[in-house]
Amino acid sequence: MRAAGALDADGLIAPAAVVLEGGRLVAVDRPERIGAVGEAAVEDRPGDLVLPALVNAHLHLDLWSVGPVSIAEGFDHWLAEVRDRRPADDAAIRRSVLEGVEASIAGGVGAVGDIAGAFGTVAAAAVAGSRLAGTSFIEVFGIGRREAAGLRAITDLTEVARSFPLGRVGLSPHAPYSCAASVFAAAAASGLPVSTHLAETPEEAAFTRSGGGRFVDLLRRVGSLGPIDPPPVDGRHPVD
Numbered sequence: 001m002r003a004a005g006a007l008d009a010d011g012l013i014a015p016a017a018v019v020l021e022g023g024r025l026v027a028v029d030r031p032e033r034i035g036a037v038g039e040a041a042v043e044d045r046p047g048d049l050v051l052p053a054l055v056n057a058h059l060h061l062d063l064w065s066v067g068p069v070s071i072a073e074g075f076d077h078w079l080a081e082v083r084d085r086r087p088a089d090d091a092a093i094r095r096s097v098l099e100g101v102e103a104s105i106a107g108g109v110g111a112v113g114d115i116a117g118a119f120g121t122v123a124a125a126a127v128a129g130s131r132l133a134g135t136s137f138i139e140v141f142g143i144g145r146r147e148a149a150g151l152r153a154i155t156d157l158t159e160v161a162r163s164f165p166l167g168r169v170g171l172s173p174h175a176p177y178s179c180a181a182s183v184f185a186a187a188a189a190s191g192l193p194v195s196t197h198l199a200e201t202p203e204e205a206a207f208t209r210s211g212g213g214r215f216v217d218l219l220r221r222v223g224s225l226g227p228i229d230p231p232p233v234d235g236r237h238p239v240d
Contacts, residue, residue, distance in 0.1 A: 001043045002031060006050040018050055053110025055134070058195070060115050062086065062093050062123040064100030075201040076214045080221075090122045097126040105131060113195060115139055115172050119153060121160055128168045137172035137195040142183040144224040144232050150179060154186040161192055170194055176238040177207045177215045178224070199238050208233050 005014030006028050017034040019026040027034060028050075066085045071078040087093045104112065111133035116123035124136035138157050142150015154171060161169040170193030173179040179196075187194045199205070206213035211231030219225040 001045060001050065003045045003048045003050045008052050016050060051108065054108045055111045055113075056104060056109050057113045058115065059100070059104075059112055060117070061097040061100035061104075061112070061127060062117045062120060063096065064103065065092070065096040074214065075203060076218045079218070086117060093117070093120070093122045094126045097123050098130065101127065101130045101132055113137065115195065118174075119157070121157075124164070124169050128164050135167060135170045135193050135195075137170040137193065139172045139174050140183060140187070141174050141178050141224075143178055143180045144219060144229060145226065146224045147180045147182060147232070150183040151186055154183065154190060158190045158192060167193065172196055175200065175204065177204050177219070180232060181234070204238050207231065208238050209235055 001018040001020065003016050003018065005012055006016035006018055007013075008028075013028060013030060015031060016028060017031040018028050019034060019037055019040070063082065063086055065087055066082060069078055069081050069085070087096050109132070112127070113134055114123070114127050114136045116127070116136045116138045118139045118141060120136075120138050124138055127134070127136045138160075140150050140153045140157065142148070142153065150173075157169075157171060161171075171187040171190060172195045173183045173187050175197040184196070203213045203215060207215040211233045216225065216231050219231070220227065220229075225231065
């Protein structure tokens with residue numbers, strides 16, 4: 001392949017010749033340094049810059065069908081809207097994931113860190129069976145009245161992950177305002193890859209440090225806290 005240029009972490013080569021054999025990258029250099037390559041077929045792409053596949057380190061393929069959601073009314077309102085609009089049945093989840101996979105590949109993405117929705121084995125299986133490399137981190141929620149359920153989910157999903165190729169499935173304790181420290185600790189002890197949402201909004205620090213702010217109302221609405229339950233926080237910053 002002869003292109004306008006080739007670019008990776010080592011820098012730019014322009015113009016560039018890229019030699020492929022059986023789908024494997026053999027050489028990349030300026031055309032005069034590559035020279036003739038036997039009877040190789042030549043593909044000329046004079047207007048293109050050749051890149052390695054991109055890595056999208058954090059995305060939600062199961063939310064592909066949701067589309068844009070305004071955050072103008074605040075983070076907690078945005079989060080509630082996403083929860084309401086996300087696909088609910090297995091067929092819709094799988095369809096959303098596969099559409100997101102194809103859009104990712106069309107955009108040059110070759111590997112992902114996908115956050116598969118709550119206990120989302122359907123989404124994880126769809127990604128694992130796709131052409132994308134990378135890991136699906138299955139979300140877990142567990143704080144207040146749901147802490148014990150979150151710990152059970154970590155145990156169950158650690159077992160489920162054994163049915164997938166190594167490294168294809170991990171765990172995602174959702175966030176410091178939705179998971180107790182014990183849930184993070186259990187995920188870390190699982191031996192699986194772990195990802196989380198961290199410091200998304202200043203309100204998160206207000207919650208974990210003082211037990212105040214709008215997340216308290218959100219947790220009461222979803223049943224993690226009862227009407228008079230005190231917020232289960234220990235005064236630390238989310239990063240801690």
